[in-house]
Amino acid sequence: MIARLAAAALALVSALAVPVSASAHTTADAGPRASAPSMSVDEQLAEAYAATSQYRYLPLATADGYEAHLCLARPQGGMGFHYFNPSHYGSLDPKKPGGLLYEQGADGKRRLVGVEWVVPVTGKDQKRPSLFGHDFAGPMPGHYPGMPRHYDLHVWLYKKNPNGMFDQWNPDVKCPASTSSSMS
DSSP states (O other), X not given: OHHHHHHHHHHHHHHHHSOOOGGGEEOSSOSTTOOSOOEEHHHHHHHHHHHHGGGGSHHHHHHTTOEEEEEEEXXXXXXXXXXXXXXXXXXXXXXXXXXXXXXXXXXXXEXXXXXXXXXXXXXXXXXXXXXXXXXXXXXXXXXXXXXXXXEEEEEOSSSOOTTOTTOSOBTTOOOOTTTEEOOO
């Protein structure tokens, strides 16, 4: 386990050393007032990883306000168990995702597999948000009662997704049969 974590950290550090093309740069606030130099996508992903790696220990996630919800899956893949922190909805800060995605292992323990940013819909003229150089999916209805209509972006930081790091559904993530809920 330690070797795997070390390899992941080394991969992120290595990614930071690789030059990134100008088209791969973005800012958390890409509005007209953004005056600070843009961070590269790799730098933003490294920030997200550093800020969320503590949540591999699930009690830290729940202590920080992430609440458990159903495991979501459909034929092309799963998202896993969602843990949402509504106080982070609307955040485009790589360090403050609105959701954490967990998969239940054979031992019954949940392991962090990905993170999710959630931006509520505030009006019909709202611009589609983007982060890490990717547009959010949506708008879509909430995933649980009381969750607002929103845009979201999934990032598979902790488990490789054969469909790509930013694809919503990961074919390698499964939900236990008794807890899964399909989403259209």
